[in-house]
Amino acid sequence: MPILNAIDGFEWIDPDDVPRPIVAFGAQMSDADGFELEPHRHRKGQMLLVQRGALSCEVEGGLWIVPPRSAIWIPGGALHAIRASGALEGYDAFVDSDAAARLPRACCAVAVTPLLRELLARAAHLPYFYEDEGANARLVAVLLDELAIAPVEDLHLPMPSDPRLRKVVDQMMASPADRGSLKIWAHRAGMGERTLERLIHRQTGMSFGRWRQQLGVVLAVKWLAGGASIQQVAGELGYESVPSFVTMFRKALGTSPGRYMAERHSG
Structure with a gap:
């Protein structure tokens, strides 16, 4: 998906290769109908937040629907496929396994508070290799706290x-x-x-x-x-x-x- 915080000289780097607790991006597609990512997996966990449009994610035995103001948490290593519909806007965050210790061990959909949404928006504008101390590190720590307490939603369909x-x-x-x-x-x-x-x-x-x-x-x-x-x-x-x-x-x-x-x- 296109990156909202792209700047001159921006180059894609695999988030698994970035030694930071969280690597976040903004994403926007004017017409996401038909957009699909085939089954794949990441070493890091992934949080997909939807602001507009919807995602459907099939993750190892289950189908999750992610409407606006919701997010899906996909643990690191889980095989998953993603489909989008409507005009899509949202944020995508990859969380290192050490930082994800307090996050759910299974895939789940979660409700998004205004604070969590704003924290992800701020994180999406950080450079890849942001300082691991100081204000940015504190921002990431609060973001992890909010992810850990996000309420789980029942938008899951078990798949046989x-x-x-x-x-x-x-x-x-x-x-x-x-x-x-x-x-x-x-x-x-x-x-x-x-x-x-x-x-x-x-x-x-x-x-x-x-x-x-x-x-x-x-x-x-x-x-x-x-x-x-x-x-x-x-x-x-x-x-x-x-x-x-x-x-x-x-x-x-x-x-x-x-x-x-x-x-x-x-x-």
Whole structure:
């Protein structure tokens, strides 16, 4: 992604090669639809903060959606792929393993406070090899403190590894408006209902119905963040009425989709 703090003579350096606790960048794309990074990994942990647009990140057994005013933490060494949608703005920070000792050991989505956002913005304007003592070092220390206490958000969809179940999941994600029952999906997969139910619970920790509802939640957040209307999202997810979709969304995230996105774009 283009670097916001690029200056004359700026050259890309692999963050893994920079001996500093945090290496941060600003990123901006006017149209990120279709932008994708294939599966890869870094030695350092990675924090991706979204201000506008949305990211979907698949990280070793899970899919995370990152809407505006949220971030995703990817531990060092984790294999991950990233897709973007909408006009994208945000910040990208790489955290050295020694500095990440108090950060989560597993991938997670986190809410972003105004202070954390401003600290990342300041860090994104530091030179690669900023002074490891003094004001810049104190800035980085406070940033690490804020990252460590950022509240975790439930924007995660467990992804199965079993090939039979992954085929079903891929079909459901490709056609989220298909409201077929467990019996119908089991028939399509060539297995019994109980077998499918047991398999998806073993692989994801969720029932079939709970997993499908969570799929609807993460897709809804992604599409809404990309600019789709509530009516469009309800239709894409196969709901017969907007109120039915709003009820599901409110139960899952504690607020209506309209209010959820308004809060994400405020300030």
